[in-house]
Amino acid sequence: MWRIPLLGLGLVLALALAVQGALAQPGPRRPGGANGPGGGPPANGLPASSGVAWTDVQVHLRAAPGRQFDVAIESALSATAMLGRKTLVLVPPPFPSGAANANAHDYEVFLPSVRRHPGELAFLGGAQLNASLQATDPAAVGPDAKRAFLARASRTLDDGARGFGELALLHLSEFDGHPYERAAPDHPLLLALADLAASRNVPIAVHMEAVDTDMSLPPGLASPPNPPRLAANIAAFERLLSHNPAARIVWLHNGWDNTGQRTPQLVQRLMAAHPNLALALKFQRARVPQNQVMSPAGPNPEWLAVIRTYPDRIVIGSDSFFASPDSRAPTVFQPQPILGLLGRLPPPLADRVGSLNAARLYGLDAR
Numbered sequence: 001m002w003r004i005p006l007l008g009l010g011l012v013l014a015l016a017l018a019v020q021g022a023l024a025q026p027g028p029r030r031p032g033g034a035n036g037p038g039g040g041p042p043a044n045g046l047p048a049s050s051g052v053a054w055t056d057v058q059v060h061l062r063a064a065p066g067r068q069f070d071v072a073i074e075s076a077l078s079a080t081a082m083l084g085r086k087t088l089v090l091v092p093p094p095f096p097s098g099a100a101n102a103n104a105h106d107y108e109v110f111l112p113s114v115r116r117h118p119g120e121l122a123f124l125g126g127a128q129l130n131a132s133l134q135a136t137d138p139a140a141v142g143p144d145a146k147r148a149f150l151a152r153a154s155r156t157l158d159d160g161a162r163g164f165g166e167l168a169l170l171h172l173s174e175f176d177g178h179p180y181e182r183a184a185p186d187h188p189l190l191l192a193l194a195d196l197a198a199s200r201n202v203p204i205a206v207h208m209e210a211v212d213t214d215m216s217l218p219p220g221l222a223s224p225p226n227p228p229r230l231a232a233n234i235a236a237f238e239r240l241l242s243h244n245p246a247a248r249i250v251w252l253h254n255g256w257d258n259t260g261q262r263t264p265q266l267v268q269r270l271m272a273a274h275p276n277l278a279l280a281l282k283f284q285r286a287r288v289p290q291n292q293v294m295s296p297a298g299p300n301p302e303w304l305a306v307i308r309t310y311p312d313r314i315v316i317g318s319d320s321f322f323a324s325p326d327s328r329a330p331t332v333f334q335p336q337p338i339l340g341l342l343g344r345l346p347p348p349l350a351d352r353v354g355s356l357n358a359a360r361l362y363g364l365d366a367r
C-alpha cells in the first residue's frame, strides 16, 4: 500500500509529475522526451503494493553541487520504505571521467550510509574502473595497465562493494551533457575483470545498448557526440560471457531499448547460450516502446516468457535517481511498474525476481 503522507512533499510532486510523463532527465533534445520518446512510465494502472519484497540493484544518486549524498540516500530509503523495498544497491553512474559531470562519484560516497544501514543498503564500485576502460585502447593494454586496473578493482571489493558497475559498453548520449561512451565488450581489461569477479564471486553490471548487426544511429539522437553508425557488439559481448563462465554478468536496462535490437528474442537467445548472464529489468519509457517489459495492457508476454524460462536470473534494476534538495536534476523514481510486475507474477516467481535472485547474485545475505 502507498502511504503518501509518509513521503516527503517533494517526492510526492516528483511522483505525480512522473505519472504524467512530465518528469524529465535534464535537457532532453526531443519534444516531450523524458527518458525516451513519450516520456514517463507506462500507464499500467494504479500503483498498489504487490505485497512482494523487492531489491533494486540499480539506484543512482544526484547530489551536486553540495555533494550531500547522505541526504539523497536517506531520501531513497524513506521513499521506498513503505513500498516493500528490501535492499537498495547504490551504483556509481558511468561517467567517462570524474571531470565529466558534477555528479560523478565512485563508491566512497556510499560508505558512511551503508555502514549505518547494512541491512537496507549495498553498493557497487566502478566509476574509476569505467573511466579507465573508456580511456584505454584495447590494443595497448600492457601488464602494468592490467595490474593497476585489477588492483583498483580488488580494493573496491575489499572496501565492501558487492560487485563492479556500472560499466558502459555502449551508452548513447540522449541529451546535452549526457555522455556517449563505448568500450569493446571483449576489452582485455574487462576479460581480466571477469576473471577477478569469478574468483571473488561477485557480479559485473554493464550498460550496453544492443546492436546485433551494424546500424545507423537511431533518429532523434545527436551526432556528435554519438557516431553516425553503431557497430555490432553482441558477438563481442558473447566473447566476454564465454571468457569465464564463472563470472556473472548482469546486463542492465532490459526493457529499455534504444536501438530496436534488444528484443525479448535476442535476450532469450543469449540467456540460453550463457548461463552466467543475468538480466536487470528497467521500466522507464524507451525509444522503442514495443520492447518494454510493461505496457499499458500489462506485462509484455514475450518478456514474461523470458522471466518464466530463467526464473533465477532476473532482477529489478530500476535505474532510479534520488536527488538531494540542492540538486538541479530531479529525483526520478517510478515504483508503479515494479509493483505492477511483481503483483502479476505467481508468488514463488515474484519472490525470486523481487529479491531472492538479487540476494544470491549480489551476495546480499553474506554480510
Ligand SMILES: [Zn+2]
Binding pocket: 166, 207, 252, 253, 319
Ligand atoms: Zn545505465
